[in-house]
Amino acid sequence: MSNHILVVDDEPDISALVAYHLARQSYRVRTAADGSEAIRAVESERPDLIVLDQMLPGVSGLEVLAELRRRPETQDIPIIMLTARREERDRVEGLRLGADDYVPKPFSPQELVLRVAAVLRRVRQAPPASAGGKTLRLGPFLLDVGAARAEVDGRALDLTPTEYRLLLTLIERRGRVQSRRQLLQAVWEVTADIATRTVDMHVQRLRTKLGDAGDWIETVRGFGYRFRTQPPP
Secondary structure: OOOEEEEEOOOHHHHHHHHHHHHHOOOEEEEEOOHHHHHHHHHHOOOOEEEEEOOOOOOOHHHHHHHHHHOOOOOOOOEEEEEOOOOHHHHHHHHHOOOOEEEEOOOOHHHHHHHHHHHHHHHHHOOOOOOOOOEEEEOOEEEEOOOOEEEEOOEEOOOOHHHHHHHHHHHHOOOOOEEHHHHHHHHHOOOOOOOOOHHHHHHHHHHHHHHHHHHHEEEEOOOEEEEOOOOOO
């Protein structure tokens, strides 16, 4: 069966545009015009992914995001935010609350379709939580690759699938500088030449969750990021 996508936007023209391009790729699309309608739509039929506008009347997109992440039955639904806001702090807030990606308005429909496909691929490729297998240890970090579980100093990390893949990629490539483009390709599976702050925002959120161990992720100005092979000074 085709994936079910819920598109939430209060502008009918944008909803219709997004739905049209997704339907052309054989996705099954439903739309909602506000936050309350979006939550009811999720309750009636769980979507495989949500495209969610940040600026909605009444219940905002961020409030919808926070509510869905709060509920155990919806907390792992992939969500891509659409935002017309230019302030970085607004986009960071969406990522902090658990959005998997964001696309700023005005946007390219082809880019949005590409982002949707990439997020769905990551979800399909995520290993089951009960699986066992390879583990990685470095400094205070322990990653159970089979179970997609990470610890730091013995403390289990509450990471989204995207944050986990980002941490895993950096650790697997430790000691080597990774450009934002390389990380987009490895973690988000985006190969197009897309200007985005997604990588920076996810690194910022990942560092916050790592606490003091966040310094293991080194910023290499002008190039990207590198995971240290030795404890940070």
